[in-house]
Amino acid sequence: MIKAVIFDVGGVLEKKIHQRIIKELADKHNLDYECMLKNSEPIFHDVMINKLTESQYYEYVIKHNNLPVEVEELTKRWKDLTEPIEGSWEIVNELKGKYKLGIISDMGIEWAEFRENKNNLRDIFDVIIWSYDVKTKKPGEKIFKYALEKLKLKAEECIFIDDYEKNIEISKKLGIKSILFENSEQLRKKLKKLISL
Secondary structure, eight states, X not given: OOOEEEEOSBTTTBOOOHHHHHHHHHHHTXXXXXXXXXXXXXXXHHHHTTSSOHHHHHHHHHHHTTOSOOHHHHHHHHHHHOOBOXXXXXXXXXXXXXXXXXXXXXXXXXXXXXHHHHHTHHHXXXXXXXXXXHTOOTTSHHHHXXXXXXXXXXXXXXXXXXXXXXXXXXXXXXXXEEEEOSOHHHHHHHHHTTSOO
16 A cells, blocks of 8 residues: 655656756757766766865856856856646645645755745655765765655655656665656546556
């Protein structure tokens, strides 16, 4: 019997930002987007596991690409780009009160705190697991096991929703019913096969 539904944030509840900012910078300053993205990934990873701050990440991107922008500009742009994926929050609201709700998401501390405050996440979700907090990212098993422990539930009692197949493969391996997110309508159809919605 399903007792909890666990969501990823970026790409499921909210539009992805990291790639959009890099793309904007590449286009504006006539740089190679793929190269910029590839070079920034290791630093981005370190932010997700709390080894670096978001400001240090932006400093790296600016310095490495010789960009005439300030850290504050990128921080503001990131906040401006934070927007919901249409239909996803409606599903969350429909599930609230019927099931335990959780988040497992790769996120740096400053970005996570901004999202928590903007959307009152602590009032909506029973358990929130950010990668910075546990110092490990998906698709590692540790973050999923930690979430199950916090929810006090077995894997088979949970559904996990993510937009990356590699993350879904691990959650399935652990026995969690898993849905690869494409859009909110597809998610609604998939959830209706598993739970009351």
